[in-house]
Amino acid sequence: MKQEPKHINDYFEGKRSFNNELKVREYFTDDDIHEQVDDVVGEQWGNYSPTEEERNPKLKYLFYELQYKINAEKEQKRIKIRKMVSRFMQVAAIVVPVVLFLGYNLGWLQGTNGYAEQIEVHSPPGTRARFILPDGSTGWMAGGSTLKYPVRFDGDRVVEMAGEVFFDVEKDRNHPFIVKLPDYEVKVLGTQFNVLNYPTDSISEVVVASGRVEVADSYGTYSKVLHPNKMLELNKNRQQIQISEVNAESYTSWIEGRLEFNNDNLYEVVQKIERFYDVDVELNIDGLEDQLFRAKVNIGNLRELLRYMRLTMPIKWSMEQARKDNNGTITKRKLTIEKK
Amino acid sequence: MQVETNTDRLVQRFREGDPIAFEKLFDQYSQKLYGFVQSYLKNIQESEEITQDVFYKLWINRSYLKSDEAFKSYLFKVALNNIRAYFNRKNTEEKHKQLVAQEFILLADSSADEMEYSAVMKLVDQIIDQMPAKRREIFLLSRKEGLDINEISNHLNLSESTVKNQLTNAIAFLKDEVKKNNLSSYLFFMLFYR
Numbered sequence: 001m002k003q004e005p006k007h008i009n010d011y012f013e014g015k016r017s018f019n020n021e022l023k024v025r026e027y028f029t030d031d032d033i034h035e036q037v038d039d040v041v042g043e044q045w046g047n048y049s050p051t052e053e054e055r056n057p058k059l060k061y062l063f064y065e066l067q068y069k070i071n072a073e074k075e076q077k078r079i080k081i082r083k084m085v086s087r088f089m090q091v092a093a094i095v096v097p098v099v100l101f102l103g104y105n106l107g108w109l110q111g112t113n114g115y116a117e118q119i120e121v122h123s124p125p126g127t128r129a130r131f132i133l134p135d136g137s138t139g140w141m142a143g144g145s146t147l148k149y150p151v152r153f154d155g156d157r158v159v160e161m162a163g164e165v166f167f168d169v170e171k172d173r174n175h176p177f178i179v180k181l182p183d184y185e186v187k188v189l190g191t192q193f194n195v196l197n198y199p200t201d202s203i204s205e206v207v208v209a210s211g212r213v214e215v216a217d218s219y220g221t222y223s224k225v226l227h228p229n230k231m232l233e234l235n236k237n238r239q240q241i242q243i244s245e246v247n248a249e250s251y252t253s254w255i256e257g258r259l260e261f262n263n264d265n266l267y268e269v270v271q272k273i274e275r276f277y278d279v280d281v282e283l284n285i286d287g288l289e290d291q292l293f294r295a296k297v298n299i300g301n302l303r304e305l306l307r308y309m310r311l312t313m314p315i316k317w318s319m320e321q322a323r324k325d326n327n328g329t330i331t332k333r334k335l336t337i338e339k340k
Numbered sequence: 341m342q343v344e345t346n347t348d349r350l351v352q353r354f355r356e357g358d359p360i361a362f363e364k365l366f367d368q369y370s371q372k373l374y375g376f377v378q379s380y381l382k383n384i385q386e387s388e389e390i391t392q393d394v395f396y397k398l399w400i401n402r403s404y405l406k407s408d409e410a411f412k413s414y415l416f417k418v419a420l421n422n423i424r425a426y427f428n429r430k431n432t433e434e435k436h437k438q439l440v441a442q443e444f445i446l447l448a449d450s451s452a453d454e455m456e457y458s459a460v461m462k463l464v465d466q467i468i469d470q471m472p473a474k475r476r477e478i479f480l481l482s483r484k485e486g487l488d489i490n491e492i493s494n495h496l497n498l499s500e501s502t503v504k505n506q507l508t509n510a511i512a513f514l515k516d517e518v519k520k521n522n523l524s525s526y527l528f529f530m531l532f533y534r
Contacts, residue, residue: 011380012379012380016382016456018454018460022438024427025427041420045376045416048375054371054379056374056375056384056387059370059371059374059391062388062391063363256404
């Protein structure tokens with residue numbers, strides 16, 4: 001691959017022989033040398049400035065066209081939101097009284113007046129959702145996750161969750177932020193961290209991106225302080241914990257729409273696929289249980305991910321489209337991954 | 341240094357959704373972006389579309405662009421992705437012509453290696469266009485769509501032997517044309533007198 005900078009640079013300078021064109025196209029479309037090509041082209045980009053005749057006086061019109069497009073989309077969105085709000089209001093009209101009623105009753109039973117109503121949000125599988133909490137803390141929920149928090153924080157900031165959630169917590173020394181989970185709780189003052197705890201998984205994990213995080217179990221048998229790039233894993237069946245050094249970014253990249261696989265085995269890969277692509281997966285991979293997979297992909301293009309998998313592992317796959325059966329129930333699309 | 345802080349402030353305003361900052365950033369980067377993409381594509385319309393698409397994506401994802409550096413590297417990344425996609429698409433569209441060129445023209449005339457790609461493609465187009473309609477259709481189904489003889493015969497409702505014959509004829513025709521045309525002079529002509 002020593003040749004490629006020369007071919008690409010020749011091409012950039014305008015050398016378009018049949019052979020050179022084929023070579024350059026091959027380089028650009030070959031995933032294995034993606035990064036090398038990026039470097040070569042990046043250097044060209046750094047050194048490039050357009051000559052007078054390369055400039056295009058029409059470009060400004062492209063901008064006006066774009067502005068028009070953006071404004072038109074904004075208008076569309078406004079209409080959509082208006083529709084959604086009115087639908088939300090209908091739903092809210094039914095749900096809110098129930099919650100308030102429950103809240104009131106519980107408060108009364110517990111003999112406290114400070115009982116705040118809880119809000120519960122869900123993100124459907126195959127989506128990501130951003131949220132903002134009453135204290136200004138923000139974060140992202142991965143597909144199939146649930147987050148519960150009070151309308152107003154009073155004292156400690158306590159939330160509950162299931163699934164995978166990334167928290168970016170506002171600093172407030174006097175009011176710890178606590179994530180309550182069935183097996184343990186995570187306590188912080190102001191940090192960024194990722195919690196993964198799907199009820200159906202036997203492994204639960206906390207990864208710290210910045211700041212300091214305390215993890216303690218409900219029975220008081222352990223209490224650990226975690227620093228950035230540390231991960232605590234809990235095996236729920238055995239109630240065993242393990243702390244390891246990780247690259248936090250590869251656990252939080254999903255919030256930016258990227259998925260990273262760092263030597264994940266096929267089961268772990270499939271779990272992520274099910275969550276981030278809203279698809280049911282069937283695995284028939286006798287003997288490939290220990291195959292490890294590394295990749296970075298953009299969430300959204302499942303075929304690209306499958307192509308990488310097929311390049312690195314002896315597997316084949318097939319996809320069955322989503323269907324509606326006679327009862328009107330919709331089955332998800334189904335992906336089958338098999339040994340080749 | 342002065343310039344850099346200015347861009348930083350621009351990017352920050354852009355991130356907050358300021359349309360004037362957006363326009364200024366467009367003015368600052370669009371010519372470079374367009375010129376660069378055009379150096380690769382040599383296709384004005386496609387390069388304009390890519391330029392617009394890059395700025396559209398920058399706008400949509402502006403909240404993630406936390407610094408001048410992030411803005412610039414995202415701009416380059418989207419441009420490069422677009423160039424890649426263009427090459428991918430072109431390769432799919434032109435694969436069969438590349439193969440015809442390699443199989444018939446370049447074997448017949450080794451100096452054609454250095455001929456300009458677009459000239460070679462044009463020549464292949466011209467030769468294929470000279471085939472009788474049915475033969476051309478069968479040839480393209482085989483080479484471009486990748487269908488086998490059985491699939492073509494089902495698709496066109498012809499017998500397999502007819503399809504086979506037409507394909508044999510198409511290949512003989514290509515070989516003849518290449519010989520007849522004294523290609524290297526033809527290609528030189530295309531190269532210098534277009």
